[in-house]
Amino acid sequence: MKTGNNDDSAKQMPEQWKWFTDSRFGMFIHFGPYAQYGRGEQVLFREHLDHQEYAKRACAWNPEHFNARLWAQTARRAGMKYACMTTRHHDGFCLWDSKYTDYSAAAQACGRDLVREFVEAFRAEGLRVGLYYSWMDWRIPAFFDGPGLDPEGWQDMKKYMHNQVEELLTRYGQIDHFFFDGVWPRTAEELGSVELVRRMKELQPAIRKCSVTLAHRSTRL
Numbered sequence: 245m246k247t248g249n250n251d252d253s254a255k256q257m258p259e260q261w262k263w264f265t266d267s268r269f270g271m272f273i274h275f276g277p278y279a280q281y282g283r284g285e286q287v288l289f290r291e292h293l294d295h296q297e298y299a300k301r302a303c304a305w306n307p308e309h310f311n312a313r314l315w316a317q318t319a320r321r322a323g324m325k326y327a328c329m330t331t332r333h334h335d336g337f338c339l340w341d342s343k344y345t346d347y348s349a350a351a352q353a354c355g356r357d358l359v360r361e362f363v364e365a366f367r368a369e370g371l372r373v374g375l376y377y378s379w380m381d382w383r384i385p386a387f388f389d390g391p392g393l394d395p396e397g398w399q400d401m402k403k404y405m406h407n408q409v410e411e412l413l414t415r416y417g418q419i420d421h422f423f424f425d426g427v428w429p430r431t432a433e434e435l436g437s438v439e440l441v442r443r444m445k446e447l448q449p450a451i452r453k454c455s456v457t458l459a460h461r462s463t464r465l
Contacts, residue, residue: 261452263372264421267325270372273315274330275358277302277337285333289382299383302337303352310358312365320369326420328374329362331412334426336381340415344407347383363416372420375412379405379435380426391434398434406440413447421452 257265274285280301281287288298319327332338340359341350350357359375366373381387386397413419422444424437432438444451 260450264326264452267372269322269324270326270328270374271315271319271324272328272376273362274333275307275310276330276333276335276339277305278333278335279307280305285330285335288335295383298335299347302335302347305349306353306355307358310356310361312358312361313368315362316365316369316371319366320371324371326372326374327362327366328376328421328423329359330376330378331359332377332381332408334378334380334382336383338408340412342408342411344404344411359412360416363419367417373416374421374423375419376423376425377405377409377412378426379424379430380428381405387430390430402434402436406436406443409440410443410447413444413451419448419451422448 276285277298278285278287283291287293288295316327329339331340336345336347338345338348338350339357340348341357342348346352349355363373379387381401384397384401386394386401389397391398409422413422427435427437
């Protein structure tokens with residue numbers, strides 16, 4: 245049986261994407277209001293916390309010691325070539341100034357666009373930048389009900405998420421790679437991921453490592 249060859253794949257890869265494979269060493273940053281709990285980004289779900297209480301603490305969160313410049317300098321000195329930061333995890337709290345919600349670091353106690361600080365600091369150190377975005381939002385019942393049980397809620401949710409991804413790709417200059425997460429149990433057809441990835445390529449033609457793994461299907465730039 246003939247199998248694929250990594251060298252052949254590398255030769256077929258567009259020149260503008262080879263930086264990711266060549267870089268080999270990068271940083272993946274999970275950061276959000278869940279940091280207050282000190283038990284990981286899944287704490288709301290895994291420990292069955294009260295959503296309203298979690299939201300109250302999230303809106304009061306003010307990470308005054310967040311220093312993107314220090315993180316970037318540390319990454320560069322360690323030999324890293326890129327970094328990817330969680331712009332919004334499954335808890336739905338956004339780290340940038342989104343016009344589609346006030347459940348964000350910019351609109352609440354923090355009063356800062358942490359995504360912008362991250363992007364600018366890592367770029368200044370000569371590192372590539374990537375953004376993570378979760379399809380899942382534990383606050384939105386429509387995600388779990390699906391389009392069959394709540395078609396109107398589903399369309400609103402899908403539009404919200406597509407709009408936020410476009411927002412992230414049009415506010416911060418060149419984004420080198422994008423990472424999706426939290427798709428289960430939904431499908432590519434339900435989420436319109438192929439349509440969204442097509443739009444992402446229009447907005448950021450050079451973007452790399454954009455993958456959506458959905459119900460054993462993968463859509464990849």
